[in-house]
Amino acid sequence: xxxxxxxxxxxxxxxxxxxxxxxxxxxxxxxxxxxxxxxxxxxxxxxxxxxxxxxxxxxxxxxxxxxxxxxxxxxxxxxxxxxxxxxxxxxxxxxxxxxxxxxxxxxxxxxxxxxxxxxxxxxxxxxxxxxxxxxxxxxxxxxxxxxxxxxxxxxxxxxxxxxxxxxxxxxxxxxxxxxxxxxxxxxxxxxxxxxxxxxxxxxxxxxxxxxxxxxxxxxxxxxxxxxxxxxxxxxxxxxxxxxxxxxxxxxxxxxxxxxxxxxxxxxxxxxxxxxxxxxxxxxxxxxxxxxxxxxxxxxxxxxxxxxxxxxxxxxxxxxxxxxxxxxxxxxxxxxxxxxxxxxxxxxxxxxxxxxxxxxxxxxxxxxxxxxxxxxxxxxxxxxxxxxxxxxxxxxxxxxxxxxxxxxxxxxxxxxxxxxxxxxxxxxxxxxxxxxxxxxxxxxxxxxxxxxxxxxxxxxxxxxxxxxxxxxxxxxxxxxxxxxxxxxxxxxxxxxxxxxxxxxxxxxxxxxxxxxxxxxxxxxxxxxxxxxxxxxxxxxxxxxxxxxxxxxxxxxxxxxxxxxxxxxxxxxxxxxxxxxxxxxxxxxxxxxxxxxxxxxxxxxxxxxxxxxxxxxxxxxxxxxxxxxxxxxxxx
Numbered sequence: 001x002x003x004x005x006x007x008x009x010x011x012x013x014x015x016x017x018x019x020x021x022x023x024x025x026x027x028x029x030x031x032x033x034x035x036x037x038x039x040x041x042x043x044x045x046x047x048x049x050x051x052x053x054x055x056x057x058x059x060x061x062x063x064x065x066x067x068x069x070x071x072x073x074x075x076x077x078x079x080x081x082x083x084x085x086x087x088x089x090x091x092x093x094x095x096x097x098x099x100x101x102x103x104x105x106x107x108x109x110x111x112x113x114x115x116x117x118x119x120x121x122x123x124x125x126x127x128x129x130x131x132x133x134x135x136x137x138x139x140x141x142x143x144x145x146x147x148x149x150x151x152x153x154x155x156x157x158x159x160x161x162x163x164x165x166x167x168x169x170x171x172x173x174x175x176x177x178x179x180x181x182x183x184x185x186x187x188x189x190x191x192x193x194x195x196x197x198x199x200x201x202x203x204x205x206x207x208x209x210x211x212x213x214x215x216x217x218x219x220x221x222x223x224x225x226x227x228x229x230x231x232x233x234x235x236x237x238x239x240x241x242x243x244x245x246x247x248x249x250x251x252x253x254x255x256x257x258x259x260x261x262x263x264x265x266x267x268x269x270x271x272x273x274x275x276x277x278x279x280x281x282x283x284x285x286x287x288x289x290x291x292x293x294x295x296x297x298x299x300x301x302x303x304x305x306x307x308x309x310x311x312x313x314x315x316x317x318x319x320x321x322x323x324x325x326x327x328x329x330x331x332x333x334x335x336x337x338x339x340x341x342x343x344x345x346x347x348x349x350x351x352x353x354x355x356x357x358x359x360x361x362x363x364x365x366x367x368x369x370x371x372x373x374x375x376x377x378x379x380x381x382x383x384x385x386x387x388x389x390x391x392x393x394x395x396x397x398x399x400x401x402x403x404x405x406x407x408x409x410x411x412x413x414x415x416x417x418x419x420x421x422x423x424x425x426x427x428x429x430x431x432x433x434x435x436x437x438x439x440x441x442x443x444x445x446x447x448x449x450x451x452x453x454x455x456x457x458x459x460x461x462x463x464x465x466x467x468x469x470x471x472x473x474x475x476x477x478x479x480x481x482x483x484x485x486x487x488x489x490x491x492x493x494x495x496x497x498x499x500x501x502x503x504x505x506x507x508x509x510x511x512x513x514x515x516x517x518x519x520x521x522x523x524x525x526x527x528x529x530x531x532x533x534x535x536x537x538x539x540x541x542x543x544x545x546x547x548x549x550x551x552x553x554x555x556x557x558x559x560x561x562x563x564x565x566x567x568x569x570x571x572x573x574x575x576x577x578x579x580x581x582x583x584x585x586x587x588x589x590x591x592x593x594x595x596x597x598x599x600x601x602x603x604x605x606x607x608x609x610x611x612x613x614x615x616x617x618x619x620x621x622x623x624x625x626x627x628x629x630x631x632x633x634x
Contacts, residue, residue, distance in 0.1 A: 013090025030076035041095030120243035132488035140511035192220035205254035243312035252281035280353035319345025347374035366431035379409025400560035438482035475626035
């Protein structure tokens with residue numbers, strides 16, 4: 001039953017060919033390698049152990065159909081000692097809690113109509129991202145969802161709370177193009193066997209990279225169910241015209257010494273310093289993407305999610321730990337599968353790394369990345385204040401000295417002659433020539449929700465004033481030339497009760513409170529209108545630095561809390577000849593003299609007034625608000 005050199009197949013992990021079933025794993029240090037088979041996932045003793053054949057670090061074994069629907073683990077012998085049994089890294093189906101892999105092909109597990117499912121035909125420059133955690137999506141309304149906390153909650157249509165749509169229908173009505181799902185791969189922090197009293201965790205502690213998380217399935221004891229239900233979720237979102245972005249965490253493993261990587265090939269997959277694990281992730285280890293097999297693993301893993309599960313894109317956690325070459329190879333492979341792939345990540349790390357900064361996918365190296373976007377903390381903190389200094393304020397909360405940060409964000413981090421880069425936070429130069437390589441955001445799962453941050457940093461205001469500031473922030477994000485990114489519930493003032501790191505807080509803190517929608521319909525309508533405006537007008541999606549230099553300007557106001565953003569569409573194929581956006585971060589009303597011409601309001605001081613013609617050029621911008629005006633072609 002052992003494999004031989006001529007049987008070796010190029011695919012790592014489990015594969016089925018005309019010659020039979022194969023299992024292939026990598027270990028440069030192993031002296032022997034075995035696969036152990038079990039009848040049931042809870043069995044303590046294997047019913048069969050097969051020796052694997054090794055050649056230049058590639059270990060393989062061939063076995064018969066008799067092993068179909070059986071569970072298995074692998075183990076390596078290193079320095080004369082058998083290491084722990086582990087699930088091989090490429091496993092695609094696993095037992096409850098991911099302790100054993102399973103012999104079956106994920107390709108055989110598909111919902112009806114899957115063969116007709118397609119990627120969303122939306123380019124990165126046209127994308128608007130909505131970030132949500134799968135459990136949060138449906139746990140906040142027991143009467144609304146049949147599949148609370150599950151993948152299948154995203155398949156439920158026509159769901160209402162009172163007379164207001166919630167869930168999938170709400171996201172569709174909002175008008176975003178992509179849903180960004182917090183970790184949906186198999187992570188270790190949740191006990192999947194507790195079907196009804198599960199603990200909570202965001203899931204940034206990877207266990208099995210190529211398997212859907214079991215706690216989000218209706219039956220985590222069945223290896224097939226989580227695969228089927230993840231695909232049903234993707235298909236439902238695609239049918240609704242929404243793309244799916246997966247939050248992926250390749251920068252570290254959940255376990256360190258006990259991880260699959262380390263038990264099969266100790267130390268190989270990680271960066272080490274003096275024999276110890278380096279820790280740029282602040283999670284106990286960091287992977288070494290520059291090493292051939294880790295690089296190949298990342299490329300093949302993301303390709304697998306795209307090909308097998310039709311995922312449209314990826315958000316790469318702590319991307320600044322990975323090397324530039326690996327990320328570019330990932331992008332090339334993914335774009336060959338889907339030319340509209342949306343790929344973005346955090347352009348920073350959580351600590352020092354032994355890999356030289358010049359080689360890493362950090363935000364100041366964005367120009368070396370090929371169509372990969374990074375988050376702008378310059379824009380974020382300029383708008384609301386430092387994310388981790390709760391009392392700090394930004395432009396939205398009346399702090400002066402932020403205009404260069406905001407101009408940087410509005411042009412998408414590119415070179416523009418109106419920006420003084422030595423006054424921009426965290427950087428002193430433009431990042432890139434492509435505004436689609438900057439993600440424009442003010443809040444996400446990390447840190448307080450914006451509604452909480454506004455109230456904490458600027459106490460004592462009225463509800464109407466906080467609403468005005470939330471609208472002002474939305475206007476910045478959705479008129480930026482970068483890729484807009486919204487935290488789920490932003491549009492109805494979601495709160496997490498001032499908890500800034502809710503990664504293991506309860507559903508009470510994290511779950512979306514859908515009742516807030518009915519209480520904040522004005523904010524919902526405002527967000528919808530801005531999204532619709534953005535989708536209709538190319539003035540907010542110029543996509544080219546040179547074009548932006550000739551069309552975008554920031555007229556001087558000599559007022560630190562009044563920013564004017566002007567877009568000249570004279571030579572563009574847009575209904576609007578000119579657009580002028582005025583941002584007032586002060587609690588005082590501001591006055592502004594418009595240029596000559598026939599002007600119309602789209603937004604007047606935070607209120608929707610599309611098509612209202614102005615009868616004078618001297619206008620007021622109310623406190624903590626934005627006005628959007630336009631001229632039409634003659």
